[in-house]
Amino acid sequence: MVSKHLLTRLRTLTRPAIHCRRSSNFCPNPKFLHELQSRRYSDAPQSSPAASAPTPPPASNLNSKSSLNEIELRKFAAIADTWWDAEGPFKPLHVMNPTRLAFIRSTLCRHFGKDPHCARPFEGLKFVDVGCGGGILSEPLARMGATVTGIDAVEKNMKIAQLHADLDPITSSIDYHCTTAEKLVEEQRKFDAVLALEVIEHVADPAEFCKSLSALTSSGGATLISTINRSMRAYATAIIMAEYVLHWLPRGTHQWSSFLTPEELVLILQRASISVQEMAGFVYDPLTGRWSISDDISVNFIAYGTKSSE
DSSP states (O other): OOOHHHHHHHHHHBOSSTTOOOOOOOOOOHHHHHHHHTSOGGGSOOOOSOTTSOOOOOOOOOOTTOOOOHHHHHHHHTTGGGTTOTTSTTHHHHHHHHHHHHHHHHHHHHHHTOOTTSSSTTTTOEEEEETOTTSTTHHHHHHTTOEEEEEESOHHHHHHHHHHHTTSTTGGGOEEEEOOHHHHHHTTOOEEEEEEESOGGGSSOHHHHHHHHHHHEEEEEEEEEEEEOOSHHHIIIIIIIIIIISOSSOTTSOOGGGOOOHHHHHHHHHHTTEEEEEEEEEEEETTTTEEEEESOOSSEEEEEEEEOOO
8 A cells, every 4th residue: 555655745746837846755655665666567466447347458478678568569550540630549649739748848948947938948958759659749849949769669650750750841850760768778879858658558567668768868867758547537538438438549549457556657767766756637628628737647647757867
């Protein structure tokens, strides 16, 4: 069971206002931390929220050095052609993107001492977009001045991303590669900021994945991860409503047991030498059809962390 201290710490990480700054010193419950350190999440038993819930397919045999989930790769390869269709399967990401970018711009401008009102605040900084898909995050980051590397394990995604980026001279500078975070670590690549948005819930081993993200982050750099909370509310909204009622996403896009709670993500990142500084939720308003930043992390949430100086 998670200690009250850690739960209080998570509450202080959430931000009701985008300009708030939070402390990062906390002490997790020793028993919970021991359990975290002594098992892999892919091996952990998970409870099912309902008997009628969609169940995950059997895991494939994966290389122990890779966090790839082959079933997830095939799933996204099947819909790769629709990345830039604003009304297609990736519509939720297109609608959420301005809100994600608002959080990224605010936190990284503050982290690197940049002017958030500048048109190209990330000039001179190197970013990597891990699991970039068709490039819907990579492109606006490049327009904000960052030198962007976009990677994805699905080759078809990279072809779509490159074709779309080449339509604009600014985004054509994005360096796309069909590869993995682990491969970049082997190449000893380093970046000022490492971003993995809506990716960690699709990997085979979240802990190993975060270790790779940390290894790619320069000393004093920043890491941002967004995902979906493993809560009953998330099960009801992100799976039942989004996939089975509203049909925003293809059925089977998400597996509830693959989600991480904020507590788990904070501790995984802590083990990987990433200290979470802030956490925020993304909340959808069905009346306006828009997303907004909130301190409600019960469904969609994002974490911003810093790499300890080496």
